[in-house]
Amino acid sequence: MRRHTLAVIVENRPGVLTRVTTLFRRRGYNIESLAVGETENPSISRITIVVMGDEKIMEQVTKQLYKLVDVIKIVDITDKRSVERELVMIKVKADVNVRAEIVQIVDIFRARIVDIGKTSLIIEVTGDSGKIDAIVESLKPFGIIELVRTGIVAMVRGEIK
Amino acid sequence: MQLKGAEILLRCLQDEGVDTVFGYPGGAVLPIYDALFESSIRHILGRHEQGVAHAADGYARATGKVGVCIATSGPGATNLVTGIATANMDSIPLVCFTGQVGTPVIGRDAFQEADITGITMPITKHNYVVERTEDVAHTVKEAFYIASTNRPGPVVVDLPKDVMERSIDYKPEEVEVNLRGYRVMKGYNSGQVISAVELIKTAKRPVIYAGGGVISSNAAEELRELALKRKIPVTTTLMGMGAFPGNNYLNLGMLGMHGTRYANYAIGESDLLIAIGVRFDDRVTGNIATFAPHARVIHIDIDAAEIGKNVDVDVPIVGQVKEVLQGINQRLDEVTEYWEWHQTIDRWKEEFPLRYGNSCEGRIMPQNVIEKIYDLTRGNAIITTEVGQNQMWAAQYYKFEHPRTFLTSGGLGTMGYGLPAAIGAKIGRPDLPVIDIAGDGSIQMNIQELATAVQYQLPVIVCILNNQFLGMVRQWQGLFYGGRYSSTDMSHQPDFVKLAEAYGAIGIRVSREEELDHALKQALQVTDRPVVLDILVEREADVYPMVPPGGSLSQMLGGVEI
Numbered sequence A: 001m002r003r004h005t006l007a008v009i010v011e012n013r014p015g016v017l018t019r020v021t022t023l024f025r026r027r028g029y030n031i032e033s034l035a036v037g038e039t040e041n042p043s044i045s046r047i048t049i050v051v052m053g054d055e056k057i058m059e060q061v062t063k064q065l066y067k068l069v070d071v072i073k074i075v076d077i078t079d080k081r082s083v084e085r086e087l088v089m090i091k092v093k094a095d096v097n098v099r100a101e102i103v104q105i106v107d108i109f110r111a112r113i114v115d116i117g118k119t120s121l122i123i124e125v126t127g128d129s130g131k132i133d134a135i136v137e138s139l140k141p142f143g144i145i146e147l148v149r150t151g152i153v154a155m156v157r158g159e160i161k
Numbered sequence B: 001m002q003l004k005g006a007e008i009l010l011r012c013l014q015d016e017g018v019d020t021v022f023g024y025p026g027g028a029v030l031p032i033y034d035a036l037f038e039s040s041i042r043h044i045l046g047r048h049e050q051g052v053a054h055a056a057d058g059y060a061r062a063t064g065k066v067g068v069c070i071a072t073s074g075p076g077a078t079n080l081v082t083g084i085a086t087a088n089m090d091s092i093p094l095v096c097f098t099g100q101v102g103t104p105v106i107g108r109d110a111f112q113e114a115d116i117t118g119i120t121m122p123i124t125k126h127n128y129v130v131e132r133t134e135d136v137a138h139t140v141k142e143a144f145y146i147a148s149t150n151r152p153g154p155v156v157v158d159l160p161k162d163v164m165e166r167s168i169d170y171k172p173e174e175v176e177v178n179l180r181g182y183r184v185m186k187g188y189n190s191g192q193v194i195s196a197v198e199l200i201k202t203a204k205r206p207v208i209y210a211g212g213g214v215i216s217s218n219a220a221e222e223l224r225e226l227a228l229k230r231k232i233p234v235t236t237t238l239m240g241m242g243a244f245p246g247n248n249y250l251n252l253g254m255l256g257m258h259g260t261r262y263a264n265y266a267i268g269e270s271d272l273l274i275a276i277g278v279r280f281d282d283r284v285t286g287n288i289a290t291f292a293p294h295a296r297v298i299h300i301d302i303d304a305a306e307i308g309k310n311v312d313v314d315v316p317i318v319g320q321v322k323e324v325l326q327g328i329n330q331r332l333d334e335v336t337e338y339w340e341w342h343q344t345i346d347r348w349k350e351e352f353p354l355r356y357g358n359s360c361e362g363r364i365m366p367q368n369v370i371e372k373i374y375d376l377t378r379g380n381a382i383i384t385t386e387v388g389q390n391q392m393w394a395a396q397y398y399k400f401e402h403p404r405t406f407l408t409s410g411g412l413g414t415m416g417y418g419l420p421a422a423i424g425a426k427i428g429r430p431d432l433p434v435i436d437i438a439g440d441g442s443i444q445m446n447i448q449e450l451a452t453a454v455q456y457q458l459p460v461i462v463c464i465l466n467n468q469f470l471g472m473v474r475q476w477q478g479l480f481y482g483g484r485y486s487s488t489d490m491s492h493q494p495d496f497v498k499l500a501e502a503y504g505a506i507g508i509r510v511s512r513e514e515e516l517d518h519a520l521k522q523a524l525q526v527t528d529r530p531v532v533l534d535i536l537v538e539r540e541a542d543v544y545p546m547v548p549p550g551g552s553l554s555q556m557l558g559g560v561e562i
């Protein structure tokens, strides 16, 4: 069992996301992360799904997805050279005493502070899951009030000359 | 040319070669029914939308064409659901048109609004909501294309009332199908076919395990050629009955939970399983870990997702069963080698034939009824079934000679399927006698369709194997729940003879074995209305042999001489 990242290219039509998620639910496959959006071609959307599975499960996932009429193409990019990113916003407790410390952490992770409240900050960070887990761990001691993640998006790298 | 959406719909149906539709009207489909009023398409009015869907399904199974049904929005559409799920599990091509409230009020809980596309998403091959009249024509084309190609299945097309009402300038020549996510399978991997041929040539104890895919691919001819060329024994699934002639000496009958002992033993000893158009269903395999333990497996199926789903396969071949079998047959010469294997199987056949005991109550044995029906029709009839013991006895004791002559709800096991399916089958194949082998419980689930059969003067025969029990459930209670017959006694039932007569059908009660032959002959002679035979059978007869749920095929219960 390991994490697989699938890029599922689908028709940009109402209900397509439901078809995909219904299939995962019905067949008992577990979605770890899902992100969807239009592509460079407005008639096509791209769903990035992260799913746990062994080879057998992944074969079934792919074959079952291909049976959906609205699914045009599926690429398992897990073992391809690819860039994976996720955006996370974290609202963290921050009174004056600890602000400096938090700003330091934000700098180290090349994150950004996007809102400053009286007793809290909102931090935006983009990265792969390793980086995101790490910053979340570092901020935990201050007290995380709220956290939201976009889900992972991924892209295969271009050829090197 | 200016046409209403509903008129375009009917033109498109005609372009698809549809001459008969099954349906039930209502507010949201008024425009469609108005267009039907003057159309040459024949509309069969059912009495419940579930019956309508099963009738379209029976028509599809019997003819190989796409079955078409129409229901109104809301309750009409939700009443179709069991019929759609039944067709989906058995891969039957249906196109179901549902009415929908007008587009301006969709999503506002309007009167008789139901999200039928949402509801049917997991039980259809695909579904649509048509939002503009301009989309009617290409959607209908796509729906038929999807329903009937690759692995067939039901497609729902939801039609808002205003979309049907509005007129547009319709140009039939401009209708295009645009399905970049859906490709029809053609051809096969010939390397895999060669590997399969090699395995067949070196096998000592091969068995063909054939299913519904052989029938839906119209490949019975090719299957017979393969089996006869090499003298390979054939066992079929419930869905595969009729794919191989029942009387051929190579036919082992059904396998699985209520299969023959010799079919299941053959699977257990086989060194090569040639699985054709099947999906290794749990009712077939029993305990999957001990299924065909010594066999290499060739699996031929149109649906790649079926291959490797339940068992590991040595030679997977994705393709149309018909084409793949042609490819294999071309490369195989005629040799009979499996002499010892046939001897072994013959011994099993001799030692463990299908058999049943005598009545304890002086009643008719249900198995005997099926044998009588076979004697009188010899495979030249369409048999439909309800669900339960009646269904299993029909599969065990009737020898199906031709594909598309056994219509049964295999995957979903839908009680109430048999009568409406018989109506659809009779409409599609008026040349054949059509007999529903029914149970006293199941028949009451769609008995209202007798009115449909009377209205259209359809001489379908309903043989109720009346054991006054939900027999199959009672059997399991007897075997696995200490004989506690919780809510399975059905002795409170209507007088089926009077009920039939009230509908305008013929009702005949058969309470003694001597009357059976005469009653069946009488029923077979009727040409203008349905006949209900209320056959009082042994109340507590059980279906044997049996693989207990989760057990191994080699360990069957019952069906041996005591």
Ligand SMILES: Cc1ncc(C[n+]2csc(CCOP(=O)(O)OP(=O)(O)O)c2C)c(N)n1
Pocket (backbone or CB within 6 Å): B386, B387, B388, B389, B390, B391, B413, B414, B415, B438, B439, B440, B441, B442, B443, B465, B467, B469, B470, B471, B472, B473
């Ligand atoms: C719609 C539906 N409800 C419940 C069941 C569960 N079930 C399976 S067989 C059976 C008994 C059927 O009784 P009957 O039609 O009299 O047939 P018998 O087994 O007695 O031949 C039941 C209740 C089912 N298959 N379908």
Ligand SMILES: [Mg+2]
Pocket (backbone or CB within 6 Å): B439, B440, B441, B465, B466, B467, B468, B469, B470, B471
């Ligand atoms: Mg019964």
